[in-house]
Amino acid sequence: xxxxxxxxxxxxxxxxxxxxxxxxxxxxxxxxxxxxxxxxxxxxxxxxxxxxxxxxxxxxxxxxxxxxxxxxxxxxxxxxxxxxxxxxxxxxxxxxxxxxxxxxxxxxxxxxxxxxxxxxxxxxxxxxxxxxxxxxxxxxxxxxxxxxxxxxxxxxxxxxxxxxxxxxxxxxxxxxxxx
Numbered sequence: 376x377x378x379x380x381x382x383x384x385x386x387x388x389x390x391x392x393x394x395x396x397x398x399x400x401x402x403x404x405x406x407x408x409x410x411x412x413x414x415x416x417x418x419x420x421x422x423x424x425x426x427x428x429x430x431x432x433x434x435x436x437x438x439x440x441x442x443x444x445x446x447x448x449x450x451x452x453x454x455x456x457x458x459x460x461x462x463x464x465x466x467x468x469x470x471x472x473x474x475x476x477x478x479x480x481x482x483x484x485x486x487x488x489x490x491x492x493x494x495x496x497x498x499x500x501x502x503x504x505x506x507x508x509x510x511x512x513x514x515x516x517x518x519x520x521x522x523x524x525x526x527x528x529x530x531x532x533x534x535x536x537x538x539x540x541x542x543x544x545x546x547x548x549x550x551x552x553x554x
Contacts, residue, residue, distance in 0.1 A: 376431075377515065378439040380460065381424040383448035388502030391528075392446075393424040396506060398524040399516050400428040408433045421452060428515070444468060444509065448501050458482065468508045470501045484508055488544060495540045503537040507544025518545060 379396070383389030390411040397407030408427040425439050441462050447453050450471035457467060458480055467480075470488040478485070486508050488501035503525060510516050521541060526534045 376427055376429040376433065376435075377443045377513075378441065378462075379426040379428075379444045379446060380439050380442050381426070381446045381448065382452045382457070383422055383424070383502070384418075384452070385420045385422055386418040387448045388500060389422055389424040389446075389448055392502035392506065393426045395503065395521065395524045395528055396426050396509075396516065397428065398528060399520040400426075402520040402523055403515065403517075405430055405515070406433050408436065410436070412438055441465075444513070446505055446509070447471075448505065455479075466512060468505055470505055484512065484548075486544060486548060488540075491543050491547070492540055495543060496536050504540040504544045507541045507546075508548050510545060511548045518542070 381389040381393050393409040397409040400407045405428050410425055412423045412425065427433050440460065442460050443462055443465050445457055445460060445467045447467065447469040450469055453469055461467060461482060465482060467483045469483060469485050471485050472487050473485055475483055475485045486505070488504040489499045492501050492504050493499050506521055510518055510521065518541070522538050525537050529537060
């Protein structure tokens with residue numbers, strides 16, 4: 376089973392992206408589960424969301440302890456302690472201006488998703504854009520499945536801009552989004 380934890384702040388769309396990723400996996404024939412975890416619901420409060428993807432029925436609905444991927448939407452939520460939550464071959468993807476070389480661990484993949492989101496979306500919303508980093512390293516999810524998921528779960532105008540952002544980040548990361 377592939378397990379992903381999203382770290383974000385209320386209003387950043389971590390749970391929305393978790394659901395879109397899960398739906399994209401289902402287009403490939405996988406089973407998926409996406410769910411949030413947050414305390415007091417308020418904009419800006421730290422939240423977590425989880426995505427589980429498997430070729431078998433998912434019966435474990437508990438929070439993820441060891442991750443294949445950790446996705447951090449707001450770099451103020453990053454801590455070296457997060458690396459302990461990764462499986463041995465896991466990666467941490469982070470939205471930040473800092474280059475990956477800034478971090479001491481080679482499992483960290485960084486990108487300035489926010490700057491690109493502000494150009495394309497005219498808002499600093501990075502939840503879908505950061506998936507452009509993910510598809511560059513995970514071959515079970517591809518660009519066309521994410522596009523399909525985005526267009527089914529978002530209003531047309533919002534979906535179109537987010538698909539554009541997804542493509543941009545995938546290109547910048549040197550990703551190979553489709554197979």
